[in-house]
Amino acid sequence: MPKMIDLRSDTVTRPTDGMRRAIATAEVGDDVFREDPTTRALEERVADLLGKEAGLFVPSGTMGNQLAVATLTRPGDEVIIGEGAHVYWYESGAGAALSGVQFASAGSGGLFRGDDVRLAMKPRAYYCARTSLVCVENTHNRAGGRIFPGAWVDEIAAVCAQEGLPMHLDGARLWNASVATGQTPAELARQFVTVSVCFSKGLGAPAGSVLAGPTELIERAVRFRKMWGGGMRQVGLLAAGAAYALEHNLGWLEHDHEHAALIAAGLLSLGTCEVTPPETNIVHVRFHKPVAQQVATAALELGIQVSIPDADRIRMVTHLDVNKIDAERARSVMQAVIAREASE
Secondary structure, eight states, X not given: OOOOEEOSOTTOOOOOHHHHHHHHTOOOOOGGGTOOHHHHHHHHHHHHHHTOSEEEEESOHHHHHHHHHHHHOOTTEEEEEETTOHHHHSSTTHIIIIIOOEEEEESBTTBOOHHHHHHXXXXXXXXXXXXXXXXXXXXXXXXXXXXXXXXXXXXXXXXHHHHTXXXXXXXTTHHHHXXXXXXXXXXXHTTOSEEEEESSSSSOOSSOEEEEEOHHHHXXXXXXXXXXXXXXXXXXXXHHHHHHHHHHTGGGHHHHHHHHHHXXXXXXXXSSEEEEOOSSSEEEEEXXXXXXXXXXXXXXXXXXXXXXXXXXXXXXXXXTTOOHHHHHHHHHHHHHHHHHHSOO
């Protein structure tokens, strides 16, 4: 049986031996008392990388995003997001359940501009929800790992400054955007009050994200984190894995992007599907009929695992555990499967 190549997500990686050693030897303390030295060092390092005052280690990107929403809104408010945003689609309704907010979509394909923010805003009237926050996702997961154009972020920031709206950046895969554009994480995050970044997507850590922003907001977020069950004790073990990932795995992201492009190029010529040329490490394939499940099942039988965002679409994500040979095999298998299962 050939090696199973798992392309469902870049979260399926396993820690390397070096990362395991870093985890096993981490210096730890009680982080609920804010006494874990490895965690505090990671928080400071990431805050500095993002150009923010302070950082807070959290179990997941979902918690990072939701802490930002909780600290920047009030119940009954509305948050403007891009179409298909993770904070709305994939966080189990947490915005409504935890912070009492609703969401308004702006633009299309996950991206939007300054004028789109104005169109999405509710009138400043007592009978409307109060627009209080704008969230940008970079890279955009559901849109296929798209990079949010910096000029558009500047447009949005100009409108938000005029309207008194803070901005949050869901930067779960901001590392990918940084590698692809050559801009530093701080440059990509400069317009935002808060930023969340993830270590288990792309970087290969077992778990963890950091929310970064002004010290006052991070101190408020500490309370919400505890309230929601995210206060952990000797969490330096996880923070050590994240720190190792930052030190050793960032450079691999360029290969992930190359491998995604390799797979996509092999499917573009088939004519039985639409392939969005990947900007980073996510390949989306849309069919002309709802055959995503059939394609995924047939691919699995041949050793390739993919995810199914919609009935007519599959997603493949390259990562640390996928080398060039794996990508070439995935391309070949998917070409054959799609030609057979998705022919019109």
